[in-house]
Amino acid sequence: MVERWSPIAEFERLWSEMDRLVSEAFGRTTRPFFARALTARPAIDLFDTGEALVVRAAVPGAKPEDLEVSIEQNTLTIRGRCGSMLDEETAKHVTWYRRELGYGEFSETLTLPAPVDADAAQAHIEHGILTLTLPKTSEARVKRIPVQQPTALAAAVN
Template sequence: MLERWNPLAELDRMVDEMNRLAEALTARPRSAVRLATRPATDVYETEDAVVIKLAAPGAKPEDLEVTIEQGTVTIRGRFGYSLSEDEAKKATWYRREIGAGQFAETITLPRPVDADKAEATVADGIVTLVFPKAETARVKRITIQSRAN
């Protein structure tokens, strides 16, 4: 039996497939999915600096590299952990959710900064980069004086 092609029915089927795919992706915690590809990143500004924080569990200073060029910061590194070969051979996994891998993040800074005075630290799985604002980017208050006529 021949069936006539119905484009609306086909569109309806595609929407159902997309919904099923979206449900499958949200079944896992989104943070775990994101961490598998790159660390979560916060960028904010204080009165004196631009601050970048990355969640990179297990990262050590020797695992990280930070460069800045023309107002763009690039952070490369490794995060997570790995078992030694002996441990891996003896391990029977029941659950494995801690992400591990390499990442490279490029962030355009919202203000000019003084790269020579930048600080980078890593503690408790959080990489913190502090870029003091360049003198030209800081807010300056100008006092208004009264002028007698």
């Protein structure tokens, strides 16, 4: 079977092999490169319901007090901490055999595609997903304009 060469997959394989060698040499495991890269930037969905923009961000392990959300003009910023980490006392007494769950701070800024009413915005977190509902301003909402015939033409047609 012929397999297409991917430089990213090759780099990931090389990094994984280097991680394995370091683990064997020093008796500890470091987090793989791509796991670190993914914790620095949460996965984000942004969609429009017509009445509001909805943003969903994957922030596993984050609590409400770990997150800060702000809107300035048409820019949304989400900052916080997420992931899994042991407290210092527990971390002193453990032997790691595998460690891939990341932990860290992040800051993500999005330019919103439409003006929103920041005063009416809502945010909640459930099962590691931060959901922001940002109602669009009345100017940004789609308005249907009915098409009418001129009254003289409408009378002639009937």
